[in-house]
Amino acid sequence: MRIAIVKLSALGDIVHAMIVLQFIKRHLPSSTIDWVVEEGFSSLLMNNLDINEIHTVSIKRAKKDKSFKVLFQTLSVLRKLTKYDIVIDMQGLVKSAIVAKIIPSDKTFGFDKGALREAFAAFFYSDTCHIKYSENVIKRNAFLISSALAVPISHDNILNKQPFLHFNNKVESCFLQNSKVNIAFVPGASFISKIYPAEKFGQLAQALDANITILWGDKKERLMAEKIQNIAPKVALINKVSLDELKAIIGQMDMVIGGDTGPVHMAWALNIPSITLFGSTPSYRNTYLTNINHVIASNSLVNPNKIDKNDFSIQDIKVTEIALKVKELLAQPDQLNRE
Template identity: 50%
Template sequence: MLNNIKKIAIVKLSAMGDIIHAMVALQYIKKSYPNIQIDWFVESAFAQVLENNPHINKIVKLNLKSIKKDKKQIFSQIKLLKEYSKNSYDLVIDAQGLVKSAIVAKFLGKNRAGFDKDSTREKLASFFYTKKVNIAYDKNAIQRNAKVLSSSLEFEITKEEILKKQPFLFFKNENKVIYDYLDNKKKNILFVIGASWPSKMYSKEKFAKIINTLNENCLIVWGSETEKNDALFIKNTSTAKVLPKLDLNSLKALISKVDLVIGNDTGPTHMAWALNIPSITLFGNTPGYRNTYLTDINKIIESKSSVNPFKLDRNDFSIKDINENEIVELAKEIFNGKKNKGLF
């Protein structure tokens, strides 16, 4: 334990699933350091994932992606970081492990922790840290985040503790329209049909078959016009309902109220795990063992592809080969397991 740590900055910029994987550590940091101040630096697009969390003192929104479109934006971002460097952080922890996140960390403080050169794809990032943490890059992402955040503060988060975690996504003033879509007579199943790459997305035709077979209150969320069109296709060929576009705050609220989430390897699906809600995550060209934490209620189904976490193949569309009946049967198993435990 470090006696002189009163104020820390966590740098975890993106993406939604990666941020969620790191957030699990917050409750354990506060347990070990009850009075610590925690500021979190994040890309503005994902800030709502962090909002209303009682363990975070300040969420600092960056817009580093704007630099790609307008090089002059680098000056405003540097100015913002220099302003926050005046906060005199006792420790800055880069949980991202990229060169750009390491540079952000360097602006924020003298004492910086992060992955060592053997633990991250962008080995140059480790050059910026004064304290370096070792854990293999192909290890489970949730364990990696827990390790870099806890080891930097000289305590440990065990696998058993993560399994017993408290839900750690919070919401306030959500869009009340979400409650109009919930059913108190049928099981509410939320389908997350989008993903960051087309090759991470399951077949919309098979999603429709699953929905018709389950015959429950099946809801679809979407985030882009392409996803909206896919959602409408599923609606027109099944009994599903398509929700209006939701912000992340209302999405957290919705997921906390459903009975099961079925979706691709993407942020909203990982929200279910964070909220202790049952989930089935579908994997094709990304590694299931690395991107999820299996529990009695959080399950995965993988395609038959052999996935190399060091070099993902975006042209691997094997997720579409997953048999829809396998998903239906796993959903029934989860429901039966909860029923046997008296949770329904």
């Protein structure tokens, strides 16, 4: 069977979708699985042996540059792909549904209109399935693949998953220490109400007896990282890294702490202990709890259908609560064994 998966962006969303690959290959070992993704995220998928080919699109660049030429070129390439037995849109947006429709195939599969934030996307699918939009995203992804391919994916399967982010980079481990627990802080996020205050990250760093590295991706996040370091000079700032290097760094950590953002979800994908902080986004929907992957959420009542970006309740999470959760995880050495 020739399968094309459409999941264009963003970092955390792609990670949450990649979980299905190992289960498809387990039940359909001779299948071909290709993935269609925005060009900026292609390296996240690289080196995964369950993916045969990665096809990139430049829709974001076309929009940014207001270039119909770039858009036409990227869509034209998709039209010329070898025909697939099925194209599965795991994004569920109108733009991804159009991409799925353009790719030559016998069947296009996605969520029905009642399961989508952009209901019109369902118009472009030949076959659909239904699960509540408010349901956990990883459960939604598993249900979509199970419905499309008759591949069973259970809760226990997900809990016992194999790490599924792979990398070539040999990142220097000079920022790691053998005598202390190595923890990465991720202060940035896609919008401001998902960001935990730098002052409190600094206080957390002071409260923990750990070797702490701060990960950042742009100038604003660099400033947050420097603010944390000013409060807790012992923390280390690494230079800006590529996605492939980021995978390698997170894969060497003992724990990752941050908001509802891609690098923290990457820790889950790599079976690295993590604490995800939630305020304006729903914790029950945006991560998958395990023995080593925990969440701390504010008391805010979140509507997953309409995120309130003016909800800054993440700032109310106490530093002492996070520190206690760190100690709780570290008190389970068997859970930190990643062999």
